[in-house]
Amino acid sequence: MGNFLARKVIYAAAAVMLGSAFCQPAVAAPAVGPTAVIDGVPYVGAELRKQYDYDYSGCKNPDGTTPNGYTAEWLRDGVALPPDRQGEVLKLVPADLGHRMSLRVHPSTPAEPNCPDETRVSPDTAPVKASSRAMGWTNRGNFEPMGRTTDGKLILYPRTYTYIPGSCEGACPRYFGEWDEPVQVGQGWDAMGIVFSPGDFDGDGYNDLLATDATGKLFLYPGDGDGGWKDRRQVGQGWNIFDSIVGPGDFDGDGYNDVLARDAAGDLYLYPGDGEGGWLPRTKVGQGWQVMDKIITGGDMNGDGPVEVFARDRNGYISIYRADGEGGWESSAVVSGGWGAFSDIAGLGSFAHQPYNNLFAVNGNGDLVTYSTGASTGVLWGPYGPVGTGWNVFRELL
DSSP: OHHHHHOOOOOOOHHHHHGGGGSOOOOOBTTTBSOEEEESOOBTTOEEEEEEOGGGGGGOOTTSSSOTTEEEEEEETTEEOOGGGOSSEEEOOGGGTTOOEEEEEEEOSSOOTTSOOSOEEOOOOOOOBOOOGGGOSSSSOOOOOEEEETTSOEEEOOEEEEEEOOOTTSSOOEEEEEEOOOEEEEOOGGGOSOEEEEESOSSSSSOEEEEEOTTSOEEEEOBOSSSOBOOOEEEESOGGGEEEEEEEESSSSSSSOEEEEEETTSOEEEEOBOSSSOBOOOEEEESOGGGEEEEEEEEOSSSSSSOEEEEEETTSOEEEEEEOSSSSEEEEEEEESOGGGOSEEEEEEOTTSSSSOEEEEEOTTSOEEEEEOTTOSSOOEEEEEEEESOGGGEEEEO
């Protein structure tokens, strides 16, 4: 295991992997014209950053920070946040859950040359949701894979992203990512049956694990936000009737993370989380799912809010199921074949720190490769990479 921990994951530049999706122009507010915009995704644990479009290009500081000539303040539901939460970066916290964030830009008096001379407000974000699996394990809002080995160890791959400011007149604002050293964060997990992450299940802002034991008891392992765990507690029993249990994120649109479970007959059930580590009444949301040998939860794959679920059938074809954000399905479609070649497929977040999540797969050589959807979820582009080697030591990615 020592050699495994020493093996560095191969880094592949996201600009090569994801092409032009890595550099996107800022979007202007439709009501007031060019204004400040927000970079980031509205999930607890995420970091939002200030951006400024072309209308502010004449008064930017050389380093891309808040320019001379105006100030921008963070708002929650239209009300300014307290001074200790103002700055270039806004870290979303559990108190922000369900609220909409925006930026208000005030010009100086008198206005600096080449700067807008009126107060402007950015478009609101969507309501902030509970931390999703894409926010990682170390409270940095990052893509951070975790895997369970066949001998029951949990290995975490933290990742550090550096924000590079800019504007789309030259270089777009972007993130450069580098792998940290892998860290063992658990052992003895071979005693558990199904293990998966629902994202933040208990409402503390940190991502968690859920796991079944041999008797069908379901346990919550609360994350501590530093790659470790708080004391586990039982949150269910009788879960051994299910042969697949996954965490799609917020499936029903209430902001809290949920669970999907399939029984041996192929019926699929939604177990809505209550945001505090418990459950709301379950509902049946599908049947005939016994034809699938793997259910993959990608989270929000195209940045539109509702989550997407993928499923691979026993012939190696993968299909996409788009949630409607209200506890049901909007549409489904077969995407492509050949996915039986992968030993594992998982949705772990965004490799390039974008609003669009990726799918990750382990091929026959043990390479970790990525697939991207961009703004459309009808096509999966890839594979890109590899972004890591030796991943066939894992029983599954979490």
